[in-house]
Amino acid sequence: MNEIFVNIPVIKYEEENIARLMHMAVDYGRSIGFKGDFYIEPKPKEPMKHQYDFDAATAIGFLRKYGLDKDFKMNIEANHATLAGHTFERELRISAINGMLGSIDANQGDYLLGWDTDEFPFDVYSSTMCMYEVLKAGGLTGGFNFDAKNRRPSNTYEDMFEAYILGMDTFALGLLKAAALIEDGRLDAFKEEKYSSFASGIGAKIVKGETSLKELSNYAERLGKPEDPESGKQEYLESVVNQVLFGNN
C-alpha cells in the first residue's frame, strides 16, 4: 500500500475495478440480447500522463489478463496511434494479428503538435496503408467512423460537406490503391523472400518449436563467419508504393 503515501493511485485496484466494470457492461449487454463486439479505443496522453489503454498492445494485454478478450475488440484511431508514437497501420496490424481488429476511427492528427486534433483525413499514403491492413485482415467486424471535426477557420455549412467528402474520398482512394498494391504483388513477393529461410531446414525447426538454444548455438558455430546480410531494400519498396500510387510503373 506504499503507493498511497506518495499520492500514486493503487494501480492494481484501479485495473481490477475497470475490469469489473467492463465485465458488468458485457453481462448487462448479453442479458438484453446484445450479441456484438464491445470496443475499446486505445489512447495515450490525454487527459493524463498514464493511460491504462495506452496502445493496442497494452489494451490487448489488459483484456486477456482479465478474461475480456472474447467480448472486446480494438477500435483503432489514427490520431491516437500518432500520439502513442506508432503509425496507424502498425496499430491496425498489432490488432489484426491478435484477432482483435474491430473498427476504425478514420481521422488524422498533426505530427508536430502532440495532441489529438481529430482532423478529417486527407493523407492518401496513410489511408492506403490503413486499407492495406484492412484487406490483409479480411475486413472488419465493425466499420469506419471519422471521429473528426472541421478546423476552426472552416466555419460554413459548405465546409462540413467538403470535410466529409474529403474523408470519404481519401479512404475510397486508399482502398483502390491498397488493392492495387496487393494485386501488384511486389511487396508480398519481397516479404515472402525475406522470410523464406524459415520455410525449411533450421528455420523451419525454429518456427515449429523443435529446436533449442543449444542446437542453434552449435549450428551458428558450424556456419563460421557470417555472410553479408541481405538487403532490406527500403528504397526499392518505397518506390514500388509510389509507382502504384502515382502510376509511374
Ligand SMILES: [Mn+2]
Ligand atoms: Mn476516437
